[in-house]
Amino acid sequence: MSEPTIPLGAPEPFRRHPATLWPEVLLEQCEVTTGRASGPGGQHRNKVETKVVVTHRPTGAIGEGSESRSQKRNHAAAVQRLRVNLALSLRGDGLADPRVRELIEARAANGLKVSDQHVDWPAVLAATLDECALERWDVKAAAQRLGVSPSRVVRVLKTEPRAHTLLNQERAERGLRPLR
Template identity: 35%
Template sequence: MGSELVWRWCVAGNGLMRCFYNNNTTAIAKASSLYLSSPKPKPKILILTPVPPLALVRITRSSSSSFSLNLGQGYSSSSSNENNEKRKKKGGREYLEMTEQELMRECEMDTFKASGPGGQHRNKRESAVRVKHIPTGLIAQAVEDRSQHMNRASALARLRTLLALHVRNTVDIHTYSPPPDLLAILPLKSTLRSSGPQIGPNNPKFLLGMQALLDLILAVDGSVSEAAKYVGLSTGALSRLILSHDSLRMAVNQLRASKGLKPLK
């Protein structure tokens, strides 16, 4: 791994004030001693690495963590590793149940200029919004409004749809019973449904039902006829439900293609 380099970073506002590194530990000690004895703010972060940093890390005034870097790898910290492990344990349903604020904490957001409505006023500001969901890598954007706030809300709504379509929950088909979210989007002819209106695509709860249906179809290896048996519908009735929603149809056909099955039409 080679000699260790010691980096001392001092947080100042939103940036880093000073950084020491050297293969010579004596030089490090002298430099650090001089710096620590100065009237300047003292370092809050100690980083031990075998190589210089590969990228800058954004550190806020309140940040205080110990980072380590292995050769050829990126930065990590005990706190960020714990957060990443928690994120990995989350299922798709948990993402959909998050509030807007909770979901934003899982995302990176950037703004940009894009063509759109507004005539002479368009493109005057970076009102278009792009959000990236860090745990899954899914990206959604909105450009149609001149309000950045409105575009952020639209981008998050589209991200929720992507999470429903592409993030699966584990299903034990041997003990499977359709969850209420799935039953709610089924037509009334389902033998498992209770009374109440069928939830349609315009209802925010439809995403939970759509996600649950995709979980089931994946669990039965893409077979719509098998999935229909578990939800109390005929194959034709379930196929019509799938085909009535373009995004759902495309997601089901992707699952079927991965299993070597023909697409629904």
């Protein structure tokens, strides 16, 4: 039985995972709402709508930013969080997308090292998870496809604790030992 995938709505011959889309392109599929953030921050935070929630219409995935007093910074944080949430929740075709394959090949030279704040991070996370899923959560096989070591794959997934948890849950379902 193969891993479940959802139609990602991209042009043939490949499907583009929403987490790999540039933020501007992804926002065309999203609804953006603003509101007042709660918590400390003084009068500016309590009277101005700085909280930003970005909802991906096709999937219902949400990204939220409210930690800054700047709506612009919160918007960027919300989009990045949405892309990470999409990377965690949807499985795509991994390296089938030429843009993603090119990105991974360029990043593999330095072991897929990328800051979790960088615009490429959600695409790297999505591709890593997709390749693990395509290889039935065998990290060694996924690492070969990605052109990095198995320990580097685990380190990439540990950068986002929910991804590491997902990896170990999927491995446990298949009778594989959890990875630290």
